[in-house]
Amino acid sequence: MKRTILFIPVYLLLLVFGSCRNVQETSANPNLTRAQETLDSIYSHYGVSGSDLLCENYPPDNNYVATYLASEEQANTPNQYSYLWPFSGTLSAVVSLLETTGDSQYRELLDNHVLKGLEEYFDCTRTPCGYASYLPKNPAPDRFYDDNVWLGIDFTDAYQITKNTPYLDKARMIWEFIRSGTDDKLDGGIYWCEQKKDSKNTCSNAPGSVLALKLFRATNDSVYFKEGKFLYEWTQKNLQDSTDYLYYDNINLSGRIGKAKFAYNSGQMIQSAVLLYKLTGNKNYLTDAQNVAKACYNFFFNDYTAPTGKQFRLLRKGDVWFIAVMLRGFIELYKADHDYTYLAAFQDNLDYAWKHSKDENGLFGTDWSGETRDNKKWLLTQAAMVEIYARMAGLKEK
Numbered sequence: 390m391k392r393t394i395l396f397i398p399v400y401l402l403l404l405v406f407g408s409c410r411n412v413q414e415t416s417a418n419p420n421l422t423r424a425q426e427t428l429d430s431i432y433s434h435y436g437v438s439g440s441d442l443l444c445e446n447y448p449p450d451n452n453y454v455a456t457y458l459a460s461e462e463q464a465n466t467p468n469q470y471s472y473l474w475p476f477s478g479t480l481s482a483v484v485s486l487l488e489t490t491g492d493s494q495y496r497e498l499l500d501n502h503v504l505k506g507l508e509e510y511f512d513c514t515r516t517p518c519g520y521a522s523y524l525p526k527n528p529a530p531d532r533f534y535d536d537n538v539w540l541g542i543d544f545t546d547a548y549q550i551t552k553n554t555p556y557l558d559k560a561r562m563i564w565e566f567i568r569s570g571t572d573d574k575l576d577g578g579i580y581w582c583e584q585k586k587d588s589k590n591t592c593s594n595a596p597g598s599v600l601a602l603k604l605f606r607a608t609n610d611s612v613y614f615k616e617g618k619f620l621y622e623w624t625q626k627n628l629q630d631s632t633d634y635l636y637y638d639n640i641n642l643s644g645r646i647g648k649a650k651f652a653y654n655s656g657q658m659i660q661s662a663v664l665l666y667k668l669t670g671n672k673n674y675l676t677d678a679q680n681v682a683k684a685c686y687n688f689f690f691n692d693y694t695a696p697t698g699k700q701f702r703l704l705r706k707g708d709v710w711f712i713a714v715m716l717r718g719f720i721e722l723y724k725a726d727h728d729y730t731y732l733a734a735f736q737d738n739l740d741y742a743w744k745h746s747k748d749e750n751g752l753f754g755t756d757w758s759g760e761t762r763d764n765k766k767w768l769l770t771q772a773a774m775v776e777i778y779a780r781m782a783g784l785k786e787k
């Protein structure tokens with residue numbers, strides 16, 4: 390399909406003018422200015438005329454094949470719009486900006502555009518209701534438990550920020566879909582994909598624990614606490630590498646471990662451990678989180694010397710959204726133990742990426758050193774950069 394790009398959507402004008410109006414106010418907080426500018430770049434380059442949906446890549450690529458789906462047939466189908474996962478990154482980005490600033494422009498963008506676009510992925514033709522990986526059509530696209538759990542976390546966070554009950558209602562509805570992805574095989578745990586139940590992955594169970602614990606804080610319903618605690622313990626038992634504290638990717642139904650290690654998986658277990666520590670006062674959870682955080686720092690950061698001679702720990706080239714989710718864990722830990730070491734390393738990376746990884750369109754590549762360039766820029770990478778800058782903007786070193 391031919392994709393028509395609308396470089397300045399009408400609703401973006403308010404956001405752009407709002408950002409310009411606030412540049413002077415945010416000059417003392419460059420992370421916030423960077424988040425705002427990157428969000429503007431997203432809607433300038435990924436917007437689709439007459440729609441609240443977005444393209445997946447810039448420049449648009451009609452031959453794009455998604456590598457993160459369960460079905461090759463669906464991955465090879467040309468689509469006009471982004472899949473759910475990259476689009477969902479804009480929800481995280483806008484909620485993060487709303488949390489950091491409390492600015493009504495982000496609430497307006499959230500309610501009137503991001504959520505309207507998101508609802509086009511909503512699928513109630515199958516029960517329980519949930520969000521599909523693409524716009525519901527025939528044949529119906531797969532539904533992923535991890536796609537939905539990320540949305541549930543964002544909706545719960547949006548509720549905590551605004552106390553707007555419909556956000557919480559949506560999060561609880563999503564949890565019912567997540568529950569449907571569990572059974573007694575492997576003594577519990579959440580599957581990855583509703584249509585392909587052959588593995589239980591850290592990327593569904595670790596954030597599943599985070600979502601359940603956040604729902605407990607929002608509702609005081611002890612069932613959520615029990616489920617969140619169980620998922621934390623299940624993931625730790627089945628998917629943690631005891632030699633370095635990091636987390637493997639998945640376990641299949643025969644018990645074979647997929648041993649890839651991704652930043653977001655360990656990052657979500659950091660966040661879950663800290664939430665459990667805050668809820669129970671049990672310092673073993675805090676120790677768990679600190680051990681995993683140190684392991685992440687040792688594994689996902691490398692010593693780097695810039696051409697200027699500056700030396701710092703540079704994050705490995707890879708999926709930037711995974712890094713954004715790992716940051717959530719580091720921030721949760723910082724709020725508990727006030728050790729700024731890891732966040733200081735993040736700030737070094739963000740300062741360097743802003744100068745070296747951003748192109749003339751204000752879009753980021755996956756190599757923050759800037760030594761290599763991507764031919765196309767993925768929507769989820771840009772949304773992750775907004776989230777990272779926005780979350781860091783809300784922090785102050787103690």
